[in-house]
Amino acid sequence: MASQHDSQPLFFEGFWQHGDLKIGQFRKWLDLCIIVAESDWGLYPIAIDNTDPSDNDIISDIDILGQDPEQVxxxxxxxxxxxxxxxxxxxxxTPLNYFRRTASHSGTSSYGRGSSFKNRVRERDGRCVITGNLVSDFSENVFRAVHIFPIAHLNIWRQSGFESLVTDTGLRTGDAKIDSVQNGMLLRPDVHDLFDRHLISINPDNGYMVTDFTKPGEFHGGRMYHAREDGDSERPLDELFRFHFLQAVLRNVRSIADDELEGPDSDSGEEVDWHDVHSVRLDNPKLHKTANGKARLETELASKLNLLAFHQGTI
Structure with missing residues (x-):
């Protein structure tokens, strides 16, 4: 998808349509991603091989956004x-910010409050809440207790006032309450990795449907399993899923492509694998020489420091 930005086309990454995204929903996604200078604008199809949409070579003069919003x-x-x-x-x-998540698995800690968080999430859910796989059918270490909102961004958690939404009466939740089971869910490791990368997300405003932004779309259309009724003090918070879903839309629909997250840095051409935990070494020059590397290091350090404070009970 493209529009004009100054004298050059502004391209957006796009996404894989798995047959159920409606026009009205897509318009809402666009409003999260872009601001159009004119009010009377529409979306028009162009040829797939058209690499220069500035020539206005449209296939049809029918505005897609003007059609039935319930149409796919x-x-x-x-x-x-x-x-x-x-x-x-x-x-x-739009000025909405995309916040990278780290690849650390803080929910699987076996000591201190990390252990309490893991055990409470495991006891509540009893299964991967996206695939439905039961813990009882697998070994204990197959599943991960995952923070819906990452500990690395504790400052954003506080700025957003999410702690005020937590009603969890469980022990050892901390002042920030970011380790509450209301900020947790149980996932299979492969599903967790996709969730951390914002490649799948749960939309609480669409029946908790799973949106899979990957080409295979293996998990698309599923529904999140809830072990607690609405209003229960241990039920995961809808606002946290909304935040994650917003991040997923920004990552996949707006022009935040893989090359920005994981590919060569624009200045040096060097790569930093954002999701390889072994790349986070202080002797790795890519962490100091590239913009992506510096961002990765900053986020990882925040994650480690916040996780330490989490285990010590200071947050």
Whole structure:
């Protein structure tokens, strides 16, 4: 998908349509990702092989966004144009920030409050809440107790006031309450990795449906398993899923592609594998020479320090 940004097209990463995303929902996603300078704009299909959408070579002059919002969004490539003139309009990215998650598995700790968090989440859920696989059918270490909102971003947790939403009466939740079971769920390791990368997410405003942004779409369309009724003090918080889903939309629909997260740094050309825990070594020059590396190091350090404070009971 493309629009005009100054004199150059502004491209967006797009996503894989698995046959159920409706036009109205996609419009909401667009509003999270872009701000269009003109009010009267629409979305028009262009040829898949059109690498220069500035030539206005549209396949149809019918605005997709003007169709029934309950209609499934057709697959294809699109360009944003003024509805009256069919000329490009200026669009910029929204100021909403995308926050990377680390690949650390803090929920699997076997001591201190980490152990309490893990045990309480495991006892409550008893299964992977996305796939439905039961803990009783596998060995104990197959599943991970996962923080829905990452400990690495404790400052954002506090700024967002999420601790005020926690009603968990369980012991040892800490002042910030970020280790409450209301910020936890049990996942299979492979599902956890996709969740950490914002490649799958749970939409609490669509029946807790799982949106799988990957090409295979293995988990798409499933529903999250809830072990507690709405209003229960141990039930995961909808606001945390909304935050994660927003991040997933920004990561997959807005132009936050893999090369920004994991690929070569724009200045040096060196790569930092964001999801390889072994790459987080102080003697790894990529952590100091690349913008991606510095961001990775900062997030990992925040995660480690917050996790330490979490185990010591100071947060």
């Amino acid at each position: 969004l057709p697959t294809g490539h699109y360009v944003i144009l003024n509805r009256e003139t069919l000329r490009h309009v200026v669009a910029i990215q």
